[in-house]
Amino acid sequence: xxxxxxxxxxxxxxxxxxxxxxxxxxxxxxxxxxxxxxxxxxxxxxxxxxxxxxxxxxxxxxxxxxxxxxxxxxxxxxxxxxxxxxxxxxxxxxxxxxxxxxxxxxxxxxxxxxxxxxxxxxxxxxxxxxxxxxxxxxxxxxxxxxxxxxxxxxxxxxxxxxxxxxxxxxxxxxxxxxxxxxxxxxxxxxxxxxxxxxxxxxxxxxxxxxxxxxxxxxxxxxxxxxxxxxxxxxxxxx
Amino acid sequence: xxxxxxxxxxxxxxxxxxxxxxxxxxxxxxxxxxxxxxxxxxxxxxxxxxxxxxxxxxxxxxxxxxxxxxxxxxxxxxxxxxxxxxxxxxxxxxxxxxxxxxxxxxxxxxxxxxxxxxxxxxxxxxxxxxxxxxxxxxxxxxxxxxxxxxxxxxxxxxxxxxxxxxxxxxxxxxxxxxxxxxxxxxxxxxxxxxxxxxxxxxxxxxxxxxxxxxxxxxxxxxxxxxxxxxxxxxxxxxxxxxxxxxxxxxxxxxxxxxxxxxxxxxxxxxxxxxxxxxxxxxxxxxxxxxxxxxxxxxxxxxxxxxxxxxxxxxxxxxxxxxxxxxxxxxxxxxxxxxxxxxxxxxxxxxxxxxxxxxxxxxxxxxxxxxxxxxxxxxxxxxxxxxxxxxxxxxxxxxxxxxxxxxxxxxxxxxxxxxxxxxxxxxxxxxxxxxxxxxxxxxxxxxxxxxxxxxxxxxxxxxxxxxxxxxxxxxxxxxxxxxxxxxxxxxxxxxxxxxxxxxxxxxxxxxxxxxxxxxxxxxxxxxxxxxxxxxxxxxxxxxxxxxxxxxxxxxxxxxxxxxxxxxxxxxxxxxxxxxxxxxxxxxxxxxxxxxxxxxxxxxxxxxxxxxxxxxxxxxxxxxxxxxxxxxxxxxxxxxxxxxxxxxxxxxxxxxxxxxxxxxxxxxxxxxxxxxxxxxxxxxxxxxxxxxxxxxxxxxxxxxxxxxxxxxxxxxxxxxxxxxxxxxxxxxxxxxxxxxxxxxxxxx
Numbered sequence: 004x005x006x007x008x009x010x011x012x013x014x015x016x017x018x019x020x021x022x023x024x025x026x027x028x029x030x031x032x033x034x035x036x037x038x039x040x041x042x043x044x045x046x047x048x049x050x051x052x053x054x055x056x057x058x059x060x061x062x063x064x065x066x067x068x069x070x071x072x073x074x075x076x077x078x079x080x081x082x083x084x085x086x087x088x089x090x091x092x093x094x095x096x097x098x099x100x101x102x103x104x105x106x107x108x109x110x111x112x113x114x115x116x117x118x119x120x121x122x123x124x125x126x127x128x129x130x131x132x133x134x135x136x137x138x139x140x141x142x143x144x145x146x147x148x149x150x151x152x153x154x155x156x157x158x159x160x161x162x163x164x165x166x167x168x169x170x171x172x173x174x175x176x177x178x179x180x181x182x183x184x185x186x187x188x189x190x191x192x193x194x195x196x197x198x199x200x201x202x203x204x205x206x207x208x209x210x211x212x213x214x215x216x217x218x219x220x221x222x223x224x225x226x227x228x229x230x231x232x233x234x235x236x237x238x239x240x241x
Numbered sequence: 242x243x244x245x246x247x248x249x250x251x252x253x254x255x256x257x258x259x260x261x262x263x264x265x266x267x268x269x270x271x272x273x274x275x276x277x278x279x280x281x282x283x284x285x286x287x288x289x290x291x292x293x294x295x296x297x298x299x300x301x302x303x304x305x306x307x308x309x310x311x312x313x314x315x316x317x318x319x320x321x322x323x324x325x326x327x328x329x330x331x332x333x334x335x336x337x338x339x340x341x342x343x344x345x346x347x348x349x350x351x352x353x354x355x356x357x358x359x360x361x362x363x364x365x366x367x368x369x370x371x372x373x374x375x376x377x378x379x380x381x382x383x384x385x386x387x388x389x390x391x392x393x394x395x396x397x398x399x400x401x402x403x404x405x406x407x408x409x410x411x412x413x414x415x416x417x418x419x420x421x422x423x424x425x426x427x428x429x430x431x432x433x434x435x436x437x438x439x440x441x442x443x444x445x446x447x448x449x450x451x452x453x454x455x456x457x458x459x460x461x462x463x464x465x466x467x468x469x470x471x472x473x474x475x476x477x478x479x480x481x482x483x484x485x486x487x488x489x490x491x492x493x494x495x496x497x498x499x500x501x502x503x504x505x506x507x508x509x510x511x512x513x514x515x516x517x518x519x520x521x522x523x524x525x526x527x528x529x530x531x532x533x534x535x536x537x538x539x540x541x542x543x544x545x546x547x548x549x550x551x552x553x554x555x556x557x558x559x560x561x562x563x564x565x566x567x568x569x570x571x572x573x574x575x576x577x578x579x580x581x582x583x584x585x586x587x588x589x590x591x592x593x594x595x596x597x598x599x600x601x602x603x604x605x606x607x608x609x610x611x612x613x614x615x616x617x618x619x620x621x622x623x624x625x626x627x628x629x630x631x632x633x634x635x636x637x638x639x640x641x642x643x644x645x646x647x648x649x650x651x652x653x654x655x656x657x658x659x660x661x662x663x664x665x666x667x668x669x670x671x672x673x674x675x676x677x678x679x680x681x682x683x684x685x686x687x688x689x690x691x692x693x694x695x696x697x698x699x700x701x702x703x704x705x706x707x708x709x710x711x712x713x714x715x716x717x718x719x720x721x722x723x724x725x726x727x728x729x730x731x732x733x734x735x736x737x738x739x740x741x742x743x744x745x746x747x748x749x750x751x752x753x754x755x756x757x758x759x760x761x762x763x764x765x766x767x768x769x770x771x772x773x774x775x776x777x778x779x780x781x782x783x784x785x786x787x788x789x790x791x792x793x794x795x796x797x798x799x800x801x802x803x804x805x806x807x808x809x810x811x812x813x814x815x816x817x818x819x820x821x822x823x824x825x826x827x828x829x830x831x832x833x834x835x836x837x838x839x840x841x842x843x844x845x846x847x848x849x850x851x852x853x854x855x856x857x858x859x860x861x862x863x864x865x866x867x868x869x870x871x872x873x874x875x876x877x878x879x880x881x882x883x884x885x886x887x888x889x890x891x892x893x894x895x896x897x898x899x900x901x902x903x904x905x906x907x908x909x910x911x912x913x914x915x916x917x918x919x920x921x922x923x924x925x926x927x928x929x930x931x932x933x934x935x936x937x938x939x940x941x942x943x944x945x946x947x948x949x950x951x952x953x954x955x956x957x958x959x960x961x962x963x964x965x966x967x968x969x970x971x972x973x974x975x976x977x978x979x980x981x982x983x984x985x986x987x
Binding site: 045046048049050052053054056057058059060061063064067068070071072073074077078080081117118119121122124125126127128129131132133135136137139140141142143144147149150151152153154155156166168170172215217232233234235236237 | 270271273274275277278280281282284285287288289291292295296327331343346347348349350351368371372373374388389390392393395396399400415416418419422423425426466469470472473476500503504506507510511728730741742743746747750754755854855857858859860861862863864865866867872875
């Protein structure tokens with residue numbers, strides 16, 4: 004698994020998500036207990052989650068007024084809020100015991116097999132929906148094929164040059180022919196063969212002319228004589 | 242005469258909600274699991290509809306989308322209507338809210354596509370780049386000044402390492418859960434658990450619930466927090482009407498007050514409209530509480546006043562700091578809506594035809610009927626709900642009822658184009674009241690009671706579920722454009738349907754090759770991409786009365802084109818030739834104020850869009866097939882030949898006569914004569930050389946006038962364009978070759 008593979012990215016994201024929730028969970032729970040709502044878990048959740056989100060927003064606003072937001076700053080904000088609420092929550096620890104007791108009692112009374120099977124089917128359907136949606140969206144994007152051609156002027160030590168480039172987004176290896184012409188002469192010409200999502204760049208010098216002349220870059224695809232992409236620049240004057 | 246099906250001793254208020262969910266409460270696990278399964282099944286059908294739409298089968302996908310949505314909503318209504326325990330009701334409400342949020346996620350699972358999401362993205366990227374909010378956002382100028390959402394998303398992305406897209410999806414999902422819990426707790430405090438379940442479920446019928454308030458934008462973040470603030474205040478001991486009426490003064494819980502204040506404060510720095518709505522609600526609630534307390538000869542709740550007034554003061558401070566920006570953003574919207582409304586009232590303009598817009602396929606009749614029916618149902622709920630409540634009013638109930646009544650004045654606004662957005666954006670606020678009244682109507686114990694047979698009960702249930710489903714479907718019809726409900730192939734200026742890989746790649750290319758924050762002229766969908774992913778600054782508006790969109794969409798390169806490009810210091814023009822394929826589905830190609838906005842009758846031509854090609858010194862620096870980018874930075878440089886193909890607008894030259902030193906010259910006549918003689922340069926060489934002196938005199942005069950500040954510099958009367966046109970002709974004489982470079986190669 005390479006560091007840039009999608010799997011690695013997903014693993015990293017999941018690992019960091021766990022880290023984030025570890026940071027946020029105590030805030031939510033502590034705020035709920037602090038509100039003294041151990042007897043009403045919905046209210047505890049609402050107070051806790053709202054307070055956690057709002058503390059992060061206001062903390063970020065305060066942080067940005069002084070040092071600017073950054074990873075260290077965010078961790079500091081979260082740690083301060085966590086610490087403060089954890090101290091307050093410690094005074095209401097009995098609420099946590101009640102919560103665990105209630106949960107255990109609720110579980111004992113709940114029928115298991117049928118609801119569990121139906122719930123599992125529901126989860127499978129949701130996961131399936133997301134996968135179908137992602138797969139079809141990706142397939143739709145892969146159906147859009149195009150090539151980018153550019154010609155951007157660059158000034159280098161008093162000499163006018165241009166960077167020309169081709170980006171192959173055709174979804175497959177493609178052959179091209181590129182020509183740069185101006186003032187009736189061909190300044191550059193080369194065949195290209197680019198793999199999918201690969202790009203090519205080169206630098207050409209723009210000849211000065213008075214009056215200015217149009218320098219055109221033409222990209223042909225395959226053996227077609229019809230220009231596929233065209234860019235142009237005016238030669239430097241004076 | 243009616244009576245609510247509520248505990249008679251408290252007129253519907255249960256002072257201790259936890260009493261309804263005693264420890265170990267029996268949850269209808271199978272019932273709940275079946276509801277969850279129906280929600281999941283609906284999601285799968287929606288995913289199928291989306292898949293068909295992406296494959297181009299849009300005809301089949303619309304009915305499937307409706308089937309999926311109804312499969313999700315109708316069983317939830319049935320479940321809530323039947324009534325169940327508190328925990329079960331709460332879980333049902335949360336599951337429905339989350340599942341309906343997933344409809345938007347399934348619609349756009351790969352990247353941002355909604356209009357406001359791109360502006361939020363720009364503002365968040367600026368926070369990441371500079372470490373601070375409040376940087377200029379060219380997409381929605383007001384966004385950076387309400388940075389709550391952007392800051393929290395940045396925190397989530399920075400700490401977890403998730404992408405901004407994933408962080409945004411997670412955060413808005415959490416906020417949706419907060420919203421549903423808040424609604425439930427608010428309605429429960431106002432009435433009962435059954436009303437809470439039904440009310441929260443029916444709130445999903447608000448036109449902006451499924452799509453608009455599911456996007457990553459500041460309202461989706463602040464509305465749940467505003468509801469949470471009201472719910473927390475409603476649950477606080479000091480706001481309890483029932484305990485006070487029994488002469489038991491609720492204790493002042495400063496912890497509850499401070500948490501509520503923290504949430505209110507966050508709303509204030511997150512979204513202007515929501516904060517104004519929240520302050521209004523809190524102050525009206527406090528006022529009603531004071532009046533009712535005086536009548537009942539009990540103590541009013543000072544905490545409600547304190548909360549509302551502190552929120553008002555803080556908003557005042559925030560507005561004082563950023564008021565200019567907010568005012569500049571809202572003033573045109575309100576002014577246009579007001580003038581459009583007055584014009585309508587005075588008969589100076591015809592009402593907007595509902596469900597019709599230029600270039601947009603007509604909404605099917607059945608959908609139009611459902612849309613009207615949903616409005617009718619909402620209007621029906623108002624009197625019935627007020628009748629049901631009249632003997633059971635509390636300050637909180639009265640405030641919710643007032644919020645519902647505000648729905649009525651928002652409806653006429655829909656008859657004007659300018660007022661439609663205001664009316665639509667009011668929905669999510671007024672529907673809090675409407676959903677509450679609807680739930681009250683459905684649970685009220687009406688005196689008229691039909692014979693209670695099994696069939697009667699089934700019939701009543703069918704009517705309730707059917708009406709709720711119609712209201713839900715009608716809300717979507719009213720609130721969200723038909724083409725936007727499903728994904729699919731590219732459509733011309735259709736916001737999320739216009740976001741495609743080519744536009745995204747072009748935007749990313751600009752950030753990598755052109756530098757950032759260039760002033761660019763671009764159409765609406767590409768502007769969203771360029772302004773966020775490309776970090777460019779799309780420009781709109783007009784320059785001394787010349788609209789920028791006309792420069793992009795006009796049929797030819799005119800002096801106005803030149804004048805606006807140079808005068809507004811536009812660095813690049815982004816042209817998407819697909820604009821020529823159809824009329825814009827959102828009604829405009831570039832911005833709301835463009836000429837012929839919402840009334841375009843024909844699209845621009847490809848030749849007109851590509852009119853910049855070959856005009857010296859404009860370079861075409863990028864071409865990806867549909868999208869081209871023209872470099873207009875060096876427009877004020879000279880040495881350009883007179884293009885053979887350049888249109889000659891002699892009327893843009895001054896007619897004079899001007900006294901230049903000892904000469905009296907007519908600029909237009911000199912140029913016209915030069916162009917005439919230029920057609921045969923060999924025969925007219927001597928006369929052309931003589932004209933050189935006149936051209937030089939005129940050019941020098943322009944230079945001097947332009948450098949006298951009193952005269953307005955280059956920006957008046959197209960001076961620079963004229964100067965350059967004269968200079969180009971002088972170059973022709975110097976070089977001796979009057980042919981266009983393209984012609985010379987032949």
